[in-house]
Amino acid sequence: xxxxxxxxxxxxxxxxxxxxxxxxxxxxxxxxxxxxxxxxxxxxxxxxxxxxxxxxxxxxxxxxxxxxxxxxxxxxxxxxxxxxxxxxxxxxxxxxxxxxxxxxxxxxxxxxxxxxxxxxxxxxxxxxxxxxxxxxxxxxxxxxxxxxxxxxxxxxxxxxxxxxxxxxxxxxxxxxxxxxxxxxxxxxxxxxxxxxxxxxxxxxxxxxxxxxxxxxxxxxxxxxxxxxxxxxxxxxxxxxxxxxxxxxxxxxxxxxxxxxxxxxxxxxxxxxxxxxxxxxxxxxxxxxxxxxxxxxxxxxxxxxxxxxxxxxxxxxxxxxxxxxxxxxxxxxxxxxxxxxxxxxxxxxxxxxxxxxxxxxxxxxxxxxxxxxxxxxxxxxxxxxxxxxxxxxxxxxxxxxxxxxxxxxxxxxxxxxxxxxxxxxxxxxxxxxxxxxxxxxxxxxxxxxxxxxxxxxxxxxxxxxxxxxxxxxxxxxxxxxxxxxxxxxxxxxxxxxxxxxxxxxxxxxxxxxxxxxxxxxxxxxxxxxxxxxxxxxxxxxxxxxxxxxx
Numbered sequence: 001x002x003x004x005x006x007x008x009x010x011x012x013x014x015x016x017x018x019x020x021x022x023x024x025x026x027x028x029x030x031x032x033x034x035x036x037x038x039x040x041x042x043x044x045x046x047x048x049x050x051x052x053x054x055x056x057x058x059x060x061x062x063x064x065x066x067x068x069x070x071x072x073x074x075x076x077x078x079x080x081x082x083x084x085x086x087x088x089x090x091x092x093x094x095x096x097x098x099x100x101x102x103x104x105x106x107x108x109x110x111x112x113x114x115x116x117x118x119x120x121x122x123x124x125x126x127x128x129x130x131x132x133x134x135x136x137x138x139x140x141x142x143x144x145x146x147x148x149x150x151x152x153x154x155x156x157x158x159x160x161x162x163x164x165x166x167x168x169x170x171x172x173x174x175x176x177x178x179x180x181x182x183x184x185x186x187x188x189x190x191x192x193x194x195x196x197x198x199x200x201x202x203x204x205x206x207x208x209x210x211x212x213x214x215x216x217x218x219x220x221x222x223x224x225x226x227x228x229x230x231x232x233x234x235x236x237x238x239x240x241x242x243x244x245x246x247x248x249x250x251x252x253x254x255x256x257x258x259x260x261x262x263x264x265x266x267x268x269x270x271x272x273x274x275x276x277x278x279x280x281x282x283x284x285x286x287x288x289x290x291x292x293x294x295x296x297x298x299x300x301x302x303x304x305x306x307x308x309x310x311x312x313x314x315x316x317x318x319x320x321x322x323x324x325x326x327x328x329x330x331x332x333x334x335x336x337x338x339x340x341x342x343x344x345x346x347x348x349x350x351x352x353x354x355x356x357x358x359x360x361x362x363x364x365x366x367x368x369x370x371x372x373x374x375x376x377x378x379x380x381x382x383x384x385x386x387x388x389x390x391x392x393x394x395x396x397x398x399x400x401x402x403x404x405x406x407x408x409x410x411x412x413x414x415x416x417x418x419x420x421x422x423x424x425x426x427x428x429x430x431x432x433x434x435x436x437x438x439x440x441x442x443x444x445x446x447x448x449x450x451x452x453x454x455x456x457x458x459x460x461x462x463x464x465x466x467x468x469x470x471x472x473x474x475x476x477x478x479x480x481x482x483x484x485x486x487x488x489x490x491x492x493x494x495x496x497x498x499x500x501x502x503x504x505x506x507x508x509x510x511x512x513x514x515x516x517x518x519x520x521x522x523x524x525x526x527x528x529x530x531x532x533x534x535x536x537x538x539x540x541x542x543x544x545x546x547x548x549x
Contacts (some may be wrong), residue, residue, distance in 0.1 A: 001254045002143050002170070005030035005038040006220045006241040008233045010209035012288050013047030014059075020045065020066045023081060024073060026240060031077045033242055034257050036141050041174055041207035042082040042110075042150050043094065045070075048176035048207060049214075050084070054124040060086050071099040078140055080147060082174050085109065094125045096147050096174055098138055108136040110149035111159050118178060118214060118528070118536045119151075137163060142248040144168050150175040153194055153204070164198030169247050171200055176207045179217040179236075179277050180531050181270065187219075192227035199225045201245055208238055210284030213525045213535045215277050231262040236276040271442045274435070274529055275310075278427060281527035283314035285425050286400060295399040297390050297420070298322040298342065298349065300334025301460065304404040305341050305451045306436055307427045309443050311402060312345050320347045321399060325354045325386045329463045337455050344450040350393075354385045361385070379464035383419030391422055400424045403524060408433040408477060410523065410534055411484050412509060413516030414470070421523050429526025430533040432484065433460070433477040475505055483509050489532040494548040507549050517542045 007026040011019040023040060030038035042048055046063045053059050067083045078100040085095035085107055094110035109128035113121040128135070136147040136159060146163025153160050153173040160171050171194065177187065195202040201224060208218035220233035222243050231243040244260045268276075286294060294311050298304050311320045324338045342349035361381050362369075369377075394401045401423035405415045407430050415421050428436060440451050460470040460477075474480055483501055486492040487510055497506045520534050521542060532538060 001251075001257075002037065002141055002245045002247045003033075003035045003254075003257065003260070004203055004222070004243055004245060005033060005035035006203065006205045006222070006231075006233060006239075006243075007038050007040045007044075008205060008208050008218045008220045008237075008239040008241065009040065009044065010238050010284070011041075011044055011047045011207065012209075013050055013211055014053055016046065016062050016066045019047060020070060023070055027070075027074060027077065027079055029240055030242075033240075035077060035242060037078045037080070039172055039174060039203060039205045040079065040081045041205050042096075042176040043084065044081055044174075044207070045083040047211065048082075048216075049119075049211070051124075054084065054092060060084055060092065067097055067099075067104065071097070071104045072102050074099050075102055080172060080174060082149065082176075091126050092124055093128060094121060094149055096136075096149055098147065106138055108147045108149070110152060111135075112151040112155050114151045117532070120536075135159065137166060137168065140170075143170055143245075145170040145172055148173045150177060153202075154190060156197075160194055160198065164200055168198070169200050170203060170245065171195075171198055172203045172205075174205050176216060178214040178528065180533075181274065181529055182531065184217065184219060184273070188221070188229075191221065191223050192229075195223040195225055196227045201225060201230070201247065206233075208236060208280075210281040210288070210527070212285070213528050213533065215281035215284075215527055215529075217273075217277065229264060232264050234265055235268065235273060236280045269442075271435075271438050274431075275439055275442060277529055278310050278431070278439075278527055279313045282310055282402075282425070282427050285525075285527075286315055289400075291398070291400040291424075293319045293321060293397070293399045294402050295321045295323060295390055295393050295397075296402050297386055297404065298324050298338045299404075299463070300324070300330075300336075300338035300341075300455065301404075301458075302436055302440055302451075302455050303406055303428065305337075305455050306440050306443070307402055307404045308341065308345060308347065309440075309447075309450060310427055312347060317346045320345070321350065321393075322347050323350045323352060323390060323393065325352050325389060327354050327358060327382055327463070329382075329465060329468070331463065333454065333458065334463060337452050337458075340452045341450070341455065344452070352389055354382060354389070357385050358382055379462070380416045380419055382464050383416035383462075384422075387416070387419045387422030394424070402427055403429075403526075405429065405523075406431050406433050406436050407530070407534070408474075408480055408484060410520060411488060411516070412474060412480070412512035413519050414474060414512075415519065417519050417522060421519065423524050426524045426526030429523070429535075430529050432481040432530075434481045475509070479505065480509065484513070485530075487513060488534075488538070489530055510548070514540070514544060514547075517544070 085093040096108045115122040146168035205220045222231040233239040233241045403423035403426045
């Protein structure tokens with residue numbers, strides 16, 4: 001019998017000492033549970049993705065020193081740990097070390113380097129791919145096992161297949177696979193397929209936690225030879241998953257161990273999973289970057305309400321400060337809803353009217369604007385006043401400004417540069433407006449209607465002019481969002497999209513998206529939850545004359 005422990009940990013990129021201690025803590029916990037082997041995620045020592053830290057040779061050497069320090073303390077249990085290896089000057093490998101009896105016994109180098117979407121591993125690492133060569137094989141308590149790293153197992157006829165043909169009874173894959181909607185089902189189906197193809201157990205360990213715009217879901221698992229799920233880790237939480245595999249010879253020591261009973265976590269809805277992703281991504285961005293408190297411009301609208309609720313869940317109500325900044329266009333309803341929301345969530349609410357500042361702006365610019373009509377310029381001045389005030393509070397008190405724009409607005413540029421886009425982190429930057437409503441309704445279901453129903457039912461408005469509504473400028477969100485998904489996430493053409501939508505609406509939306517790239521380049525990072533987010537995923541040129549129409 002082989003008792004395996006999956007250490008689903010939340011390391012921090014660059015925190016070598018902290019990650020080293022975290023790994024040692026989990027090794028000790030696994031050893032106390034009589035595990036024979038404990039497995040850690042991809043690049044666990046340095047965190048994932050380390051990006052251009054990998055250009056610093058001293059960083060590489062320090063990560064190797066951390067691995068050696070860990071190995072020296074490992075006795076009575078074996079471990080597999082992800083790190084950056086360098087065996088010749090300037091050549092780096094995404095690697096996994098097998099450690100046992102106080103030593104590094106062997107090292108495996110990742111063979112398939114992903115270079116798409118948010119991944120750019122070929123920028124840093126070299127592949128050790130040698131066609132037909134068998135590598136990554138080892139023995140653990142008499143069990144033949146194969147090690148691979150993340151993308152390696154996604155390749156159908158890759159190293160895992162060769163390991164299985166060589167007699168591997170256990171395929172161990174260490175990974176740092178970020179979350180997006182749909183990824184969980186695709187990943188689980190792939191792992192089941194690999195287990196069945198290999199007629200072997202598959203042990204998959206994934207990292208958990210937020211790193212800039214990425215959030216990692218964890219959901220490590222062990223899959224049996226027939227494709228059955230044997231054990232599964234939690235979603236968006238650290239976890240130590242223990243499992244007894246019927247492999248190798250059973251010893252007298254095994255007979256003394258209490259049998260591990262694996263209970264699979266309960267299933268969650270898509271919206272529940274997205275909510276957990278947003279909470280963890282927000283929490284880790286704030287804490288890992290050393291902030292204690294956040295400040296949010298609370299308009300009385302649904303976007304700022306959702307961001308506030310997520311922030312409270314992430315870091316606690318005592319660490320969330322809201323600011324309402326009414327103008328001549330702020331309705332009584334939105335003002336009272338902002339107050340009700342703050343009261344429901346028990347957060348501090350500061351009121352700073354902007355009317356006098358706005359009047360001063362208009363007066364100051366009166367000569368220059370003489371003979372012109374009031375237009376979007378005056379609307380944007382109000383948004384920029386609010387952004388300025390929030391940044392002033394941030395500078396004075398060290399609070400992180402959370403912006404409140406959603407993906408639909410960011411996509412079409414329905415936001416003000418240096419105004420409502422000003423801030424340090426964009427919590428719902430990748431959340432379409434239609435999903436904003438779904439998340440708000442979910443929060444009310446689990447938390448006693450904290451978001452006033454009047455906020456959910458009110459027609460969206462920026463309230464920067466009299467009787468303004470979002471749909472004065474944009475198609476209805478239930479029309480806009482599917483078109484944005486087709487264009488941004490699926491790369492569909494005007495011709496294809498026009499089969500389901502009016503061509504003039506499709507062309508208008510694409511034109512808005514393409515002409516708003518200069519704004520998005522200057523926006524703060526936000527949590528990726530869709531298959532293609534605005535950030536590392538999206539690299540449209542700012543200067544771009546290509547049009548389909």
